[in-house]
Every structure is written in C-alpha cells, then in structure tokens.
Amino acid sequence: MKAIRTRIVIKPDYKRVLYRPFTILSEERIVKIIGRIMTLSEKEVKKELRQVMTEFEERHQRLRSFYINRFENMKKHLLTDQPLSDERKLLIGAYFTQEYSLESAALFNPSMVWHPDQSDLPEGSRRFILSLRATGEGHISSITFRSGVIDRENKISVQTPTRYVTSSENITNPVYEKVLFERKLIELDLLNDFAKKILSSLEDFFVITELEDCIKVLMRPFRNKNGEYELTAKGILSLALSNYEIQYNSDQRLSERIIFPHSPSQINGIEDARFVQFTDDDNRRIYYATYTAYDGKIVLPQILETTDFLHFKISTLNGPEAKNKGVALFPRKINGLYAMISRQDNENIFLMYSEHLHFWYTKQLILKPTYPWEFVQLGNCGSPIETEAGWLVLSHGVGAMREYSIGAFLLDREHPSIVIGRLEEPLLTPNENEREGYVPNVVYSCGSVIHGDELIIPYAMSDYASSIAKVNLNDLLTELTSAKNKV
Numbered sequence: 001m002k003a004i005r006t007r008i009v010i011k012p013d014y015k016r017v018l019y020r021p022f023t024i025l026s027e028e029r030i031v032k033i034i035g036r037i038m039t040l041s042e043k044e045v046k047k048e049l050r051q052v053m054t055e056f057e058e059r060h061q062r063l064r065s066f067y068i069n070r071f072e073n074m075k076k077h078l079l080t081d082q083p084l085s086d087e088r089k090l091l092i093g094a095y096f097t098q099e100y101s102l103e104s105a106a107l108f109n110p111s112m113v114w115h116p117d118q119s120d121l122p123e124g125s126r127r128f129i130l131s132l133r134a135t136g137e138g139h140i141s142s143i144t145f146r147s148g149v150i151d152r153e154n155k156i157s158v159q160t161p162t163r164y165v166t167s168s169e170n171i172t173n174p175v176y177e178k179v180l181f182e183r184k185l186i187e188l189d190l191l192n193d194f195a196k197k198i199l200s201s202l203e204d205f206f207v208i209t210e211l212e213d214c215i216k217v218l219m220r221p222f223r224n225k226n227g228e229y230e231l232t233a234k235g236i237l238s239l240a241l242s243n244y245e246i247q248y249n250s251d252q253r254l255s256e257r258i259i260f261p262h263s264p265s266q267i268n269g270i271e272d273a274r275f276v277q278f279t280d281d282d283n284r285r286i287y288y289a290t291y292t293a294y295d296g297k298i299v300l301p302q303i304l305e306t307t308d309f310l311h312f313k314i315s316t317l318n319g320p321e322a323k324n325k326g327v328a329l330f331p332r333k334i335n336g337l338y339a340m341i342s343r344q345d346n347e348n349i350f351l352m353y354s355e356h357l358h359f360w361y362t363k364q365l366i367l368k369p370t371y372p373w374e375f376v377q378l379g380n381c382g383s384p385i386e387t388e389a390g391w392l393v394l395s396h397g398v399g400a401m402r403e404y405s406i407g408a409f410l411l412d413r414e415h416p417s418i419v420i421g422r423l424e425e426p427l428l429t430p431n432e433n434e435r436e437g438y439v440p441n442v443v444y445s446c447g448s449v450i451h452g453d454e455l456i457i458p459y460a461m462s463d464y465a466s467s468i469a470k471v472n473l474n475d476l477l478t479e480l481t482s483a484k485n486k487v
Helices: 027-038 042-059 063-077 086-095 178-187 193-200 208-222 228-241 473-481
Strands: 004-010 017-021 097-101 106-114 126-135 141-150 156-158 175-177 205-207 244-247 257-259 270-279 285-294 299-306 311-316 338-342 349-354 364-367 377-380 385-387 390-398 404-411 419-422 449-451 454-461 465-472
Touching: 004 156, 017 063, 027 063, 027 086, 042 063, 042 086, 063 086, 063 097, 086 097, 106 270, 106 449, 106 454, 126 270, 126 454, 141 270, 141 285, 175 178, 178 193, 178 228, 193 208, 193 228, 205 208, 208 228, 349 377, 364 419, 385 449, 390 473, 404 473, 419 473, 454 473, 465 473
Parallel strands: 106 465
Antiparallel strands: 004 465, 017 097, 106 126, 126 141, 141 156, 141 257, 175 205, 244 311, 270 285, 285 299, 299 311, 338 349, 349 364, 377 390, 385 390, 390 404, 404 419, 449 454, 454 465
C-alpha cells in the first residue's frame, strides 16, 4: 500500500530574517569600530541611526530593544565612562547586529503534534503544530513552527506565517537540581575532587550565577600546574549552559518563534526535533522533543519540554546509550518506565527503558534491515503512536543510491520489544517532483498524528522543502497484521 500525497508544499522563504549578534572576535577591531562611532557628532549619530531604522525597523519586532542589549554587551570596550545619548547607544548596538536568513537553504524534516489550544474550531476539526528544521547561512539549523487545522473530512490547511521571526529571551537564572547535576557530571567523567568541592558548597537547588561565583572562589586554592581543575571548571560550566530555559512573549505568533542554537553544544545546529505529546503519571500533558545538538564535531542527543510553546526547558540526555541521532520518546510510560526508540549503531532499531527521562543505560535490538529498500540502514520517523492494535512506528530505510523511503512497523502495546508486523514495501518513496534537492532522493519525517480514520504524515522532500501525506489507518493496521507482514 502507498500513502496519498496532498498538494501542500511548504518551501523555505529567504525573506524571513531574524536579528542576531554580529560577533567580532578581535577586541582590537571592536575598540576601533566603537572609536569611529564615538567620533561622530550627535547630529551625525541621529542621521545615521535614522537611516538604519528606516532600512531595518519594519522588518523586525523589538529591534530597538535588541540594539540596546547589544550595546550593554559591548560597552565594556568603551575607553571612558562618558555618558552617551540613547541614539549613540542604539547606533553602537546596530553595528554589532546582523540579519540572518534562517530558511535560506532548507525547511524540512517536519514533526506534527496537536496544538494545546483547540478552542473556536468546528466540530470534528483539530488544530496542529508543525515543527520544522530551518537551515540557513553556514548550514546552521534551528527549529521553527507553523500551525494549521485538519477538518472533519481530513482536509488539511497550513496557516501562512507572518513576515517576522524573533529569537527567544533566555531565562537569566534557570534552577539546577544538584542531585541531577551530579549524576550528569558522573556520566561526563567530571566528578573529581574539585567538582565534589563545588557541589558541596551549593544548595540542593542553585542557579548559574551561584555556580559561577562558587567556582571563582574555589579556583584560587585549587589551581594546579596541569590545569586539571581549570578543565573541570570549564566542563561544569559547559554542562550548565547546555541545560537552560527560554521564553517567548505571549503576543508572538507561533510562526514568529524560532529556537536558535544557544549553548556551546549546539553552535552548529539543532537538528531533527521529534515532538511528542506526552501524558505523565498525573495525566498532565507535556510536549517533549528529542533532537540532535551539533557543535561541528560531536553529535549530542538533547531533549526539550514545554506545555505551551512559549516556555521551553532544554536538557542534555545522558548515559552510555544516549548517543547518535534519532531517538524518539514514547508518548507515555510503559510498565512504569520511560521508553524510547533509538539507533545507536547507525544501522538497527533498538528499544530503551529508563526510570529517569534524562539517563539511558541499556538498549535492546528489535529490528534489523531486512528488505532491499532498507539494506543500508533503518531509523525511526518520529515517536510511536498508540493504537488498539499496538504501537505504530514509522521508519525510514536507506536503499540503493542512498535513497530514503518511509515505511512502518507495529509493536506490542504492553511489551514493545515484540514486533507484531512490518511492511515489506515502503509507504513513501521520492517521486520525480521530490527527488531533487539539497540531498537528493530523500523523503523523511520526524513525527505524525492520527486524525479520525487517517494517519497524517508530514514529510521532507530531499532536504529542501516539506509536504504532507495521508494513509488510511485501518488499511495500514490490517496490512501490518496480515500473515505476510507478521514477524
């Protein structure tokens, strides 16, 4: 059986730009730039600022506030304490700001979940959130969003995004739990005597400024000739910076929110977020997304959580099995444990269980490449979806000529290590309209939903643009449980 394609195409728009810090590493150059601005008269400053605002202010939200923030970051390079006019502060900030076209290269690898706000909809309709991987200059990836509605007839509409894109505000002092932080230090092999001394000086819950102050105080007597403790301090701070929180203003529309790389581990991108609506032990709804952080050398699995898509908490995943790309969380605990689908060896699909969401120690092999379209490797295409027949998991397989296709398999509801059935043939393979792109011959998804009697599959086309396909759910489950597809 094959999925039915819709005519929806979500293409990257290079006109959607956000402001970012323009970083100059040379302090000498920074001082020279500020010095040149300081030579301008107030009249000249006002003229230059007016020209900048005329050219850029209508393209962005809260641009003046960002300029002031940039000035505050750069004012340490001023040569004197001379009071400056607001206009001069804004102009200095503008010289250390740049525009970034976040979708200039691609908008792909979508994931779909149901929107937390289902108000003001006709009967039988549901509102969804679509997350997408946006890739721009320097091949830096970030997470962007769209929203839309699926009506009772399964007609899908995707809302046109606004022209604005704005980064989040970082929560200045997120709270860290010492017990959890210590476990992560153990996993990173950073819990030496110096680290223990730092932790013993902190309360059970602490903020990063307290951690920084503690390190500064303790570094004095703990310095040594090999720099061991300096490396430990750097590692501890890097861990803290990789576990952080961000916030958006409530008046920002969903399509205007962009989760841009923030921590050292993400400097080269946030890749392939797999969102899932998770129900916890108290029947509380939380949205999680597992994703890959990339610093140019190391691939690091991370997880974010939110309840409203305004406030996000970002954390590292730890443990010997928290590695490689493409982990996907089940939407509820199974037999009291968190569960994930994973692929640690670049080839096979595994199942993992854990008592703690952030720590993963063991894995169990459940699926190997078996059919020609998946001979190179297997992987998941998003979190498992619970049905009466079992856990429905979409997979991707890589075949000859590195062609990516989307298939499916079915796991037992109470014992997901048991594979009930798997498709011999894929649901989706790249057609003539989809095979050309940044990475040719690829269809790929990071998460689907069920609406009524259909499985809704958002998918990427050759790492360039995205679309949506549909499959009759009953037909798919019947196919997966038929004699020829049973495992």
